[in-house]
Amino acid sequence: MKLGRTMLMELRCSWRGYLIFTLVVVLILAGMVEIFPSVSEAWQHELDGAENIDIVTVMEGDLAVIELTWVEHPGADNYTVMVGNSPYMIVPMDRVDGIEGRTYTYQAPPEDGTPPELYFSVSAMVDGERKFVGAESTMERLNPLEETLGLDYGDIRGFMSVIWGMWFVLLIGLYIALAAVNSVSRDFEEGRMDILLSQPVSRRQYMLEKFSLVALVTMVLLVISGVVSVASVNAVGELETISASAILLTTILSWPLFLVIIAFSVLMAVYLDNSKKALGITFLFVLVQYGIHLVGDMAEALEYVKPFSVISYWNHDSLLHGEAVAWGDTVFLLVLAIAFVLSALYIFERRDVPA
Amino acid sequence: MKKKKLVMDIRGLTKYYGKVVGIEGLDLKVYEGEIMGFLGPNGAGKTTTIRACLDLIHKSDGVVNIFGLDSHRDSLEIRRRTGYLPGDFGMYPDLKVRTILKYLLSQNGISDTTRMEELARSFELDLDRKYGELSKGNRQKAGIVQAFMADQDLIMLDEPTSGLDPLMQKKFYGFLREERENGKTIFMSSHILAEVEEVCDRVAIIRNGHLQVVENIHSLKEKMGKKLVVEFENSVDTGLFEMEGVNDFSIDGRMVTMIVTSNLDEVIKTVSRQNIINMSLETFSLEHLFLTYYSRGGRDP
Structure with missing residues (x-):
């Protein structure tokens, strides 16, 4: 049986590249998860002295009633409360001095039926000097990146979602595009396609073996990455928050997405037989898909662009949060990959091999 | 007298590259056990003809039968029985010649490397050097060993002595004659007249994609006077x-x-x-x- 010999030869030529890339992925992955605790702490950073203040918001008719209670400050004669719409209080919206007790109630109209987003700071007057007691907000989410981009570095699921959905999908996508284009284009450019295709090997077999090798290597890379992710998450003590199976499922189910990229790369390689052009178009494809995916994630108003990005069909965020697999999306990616492979076969079998 | 078996039967072979004529209406027959020289200047259509026979390029028109098989439909079987040396070729620069040749042999379902080793010895080719380290002449030798190592019935050679020194060329001509004695059919393109004259039984002359003459070399010379x-x-x-x-x-x-x-x-x-x-x-x-x-x-x- 001659099956697989083209694959083995390709592996023989490119194993060093695959190995180095896998090591790079593993190291970056382990390193990123390792810093999760400090990232999480920084991300969940609260306003200074927030622990000294309790805040309760109640909707009463047309008003939001916000009740503040704070701890006693040693030697305090009275207290001052400032209200603002930012944590900086440079120009407070309201200011009340000489509060004798340790409670204060503020009333404000709601915004779109929800309590207003306000910041409060409490200070104590001690022997004629003002001492800071603490600051607090009516908002649950305090991180502006989390507010605007929906990023959640504070939670391991959100953190892994960002690692995979923003960084590794691009890193792996670009690398496998390079590997897939090179596996075919090098045979054209280094002048051996004539000899290779003059052997009793069909063009179909040649091309499918080239595709299959990159696909298999990618699967191995994903499995290794998944296992390393689980081990790293375990090392930072977060396996209670996110299950190992959710991590493995997320990484492994990215395979159909990468198959689409590999198939598109092979299609470009056989169509153009010029690695620079093929790589240029393939990289553009990956970057445009990535860009659309990011834009679609930025705001609800832009979500309508997401179906135009293949990356959006890999539901990494919901998988990491333990939701069920969207098999329809997975099947769509597989069908798209098959369509690209069939197109590549159609073109390759009908074209002349350049001399 | 026993009738010679037809190995290559080309009728009306035409290949256009867009509006450019590669070859047009080419008729040619090559018989078992002969060395057919295919003569013409650069760009005459020699390489196009050979590559069309191996289905590396698709013909625009005409019929190409090799061993009685259709060059497109049965190309796998044809390639199983045909060795080929391209005019301009490369291999894997970072791999040893032995590794590359063993891989190509395996594609033909052959694991026995005896003939490969013998040919390499005969042409003084070091199999344990990386292909990328070889000189032009040694790369050509690797190509020649590659074309003959699977011991196929038909060998197509495109400018086979390109880069070989005169002594090695002589050795190669002798080798071609031996192969003919062993019943091989050899179809070789060349623009070196002396080599065609020295080793070929018949010659086909091609010019601007059109076949000019196909003749036994001795008859042709006689005809020339x-x-x-x-x-x-x-x-x-x-x-x-x-x-x-x-x-x-x-x-x-x-x-x-x-x-x-x-x-x-x-x-x-x-x-x-x-x-x-x-x-x-x-x-x-x-x-x-x-x-x-x-x-x-x-x-x-």
């Missing part, structure tokens, strides 16, 4: 040589030059009736024949 140059003691009557078989007659004083295509015996007898100071009879080389074809735009000489 011989150049007879005679220096007479005295001036001779021009009418003396107006006879059958004498072409391109010219007189320069007492020096007479003529091309004799037939009736040589009668011509010599006629010449010898005069007093001769010097005389030479020269067989045309293939080079002369080739140039004649080209200078006459391919018309019969």
Whole structure:
């Protein structure tokens, strides 16, 4: 049986590249998860002295009633409360001095039926000097990146979602595009396609073996990455928050997405037989898909662009949060990959091999 | 007499590259056990013909049967039985020649490397060097070993001696003759007339994508005639040589030059009736024949 010999030869030529890339992925992955605790702490950073203040918001008719209670400050004669719409209080919206007790109630109209987003700071007057007691907000989410981009570095699921959905999908996508284009284009450019295709090997077999090798290597890379992710998450003590199976499922189910990229790369390689052009178009494809995916994630108003990005069909965020697999999306990616492979076969079998 | 088996049967082979003619209406037959030379200048269509036979490029029109099999439909079987040396080729620069050749052998379902080793020894090729480290000549040797190592019935060679030194070329010609003795059919393109003359049984001359002539080399030379140059003691009557078989007659004083295509015996007898100071009879080389074809735009000489 001659099956697989083209694959083995390709592996023989490119194993060093695959190995180095896998090591790079593993190291970056382990390193990123390792810093999760400090990232999480920084991300969940609260306003200074927030622990000294309790805040309760109640909707009463047309008003939001916000009740503040704070701890006693040693030697305090009275207290001052400032209200603002930012944590900086440079120009407070309201200011009340000489509060004798340790409670204060503020009333404000709601915004779109929800309590207003306000910041409060409490200070104590001690022997004629003002001492800071603490600051607090009516908002649950305090991180502006989390507010605007929906990023959640504070939670391991959100953190892994960002690692995979923003960084590794691009890193792996670009690398496998390079590997897939090179596996075919090098045979054209280094002048051996004539000899290779003059052997009793069909063009179909040649091309499918080239595709299959990159696909298999990618699967191995994903499995290794998944296992390393689980081990790293375990090392930072977060396996209670996110299950190992959710991590493995997320990484492994990215395979159909990468198959689409590999198939598109092979299609470009056989169509153009010029690695620079093929790589240029393939990289553009990956970057445009990535860009659309990011834009679609930025705001609800832009979500309508997401179906135009293949990356959006890999539901990494919901998988990491333990939701069920969207098999329809997975099947769509597989069908798209098959369509690209069939197109590549159609073109390759009908074209002349350049001399 | 046993009829020779037809190995390559090309009828009306045409290949256009867009509006450019690669080859047009090419008819050619190659028989078992012969070495067919395919002669023509660069760009004449030699490589196009070979690559169309191996289905590396798709013909625009015509029929190509090899071993009685269709060149497109049955290309796998044809390639199983055909060795090929491209005119310009590369291999894996970072791998040892042995690794590459073993891989190509395995694609033919062969694991025995004995013939590969023998050929490498014969052509003084170091199998344990990386292909990228080889000189142009040694790369060509690797290509030659590659073409012959699977011991196939038909070998197609595109400019096979390109880059070989003269000694190695001689060795290669000897090897080709041995292969022919072993029953191999060899179809080789070349623009080196001397090598075609030295090893080929028949020659096909191609020009601008059109076949000009296909002929046994000896018959072709016969057809071309011989150049007879005679220096007479005295001036001779021009009418003396107006006879059958004498072409391109010219007189320069007492020096007479003529091309004799037939009736040589009668011509010599006629010449010898005069007093001769010097005389030479020269067989045309293939080079002369080739140039004649080209200078006459391919018309019969």
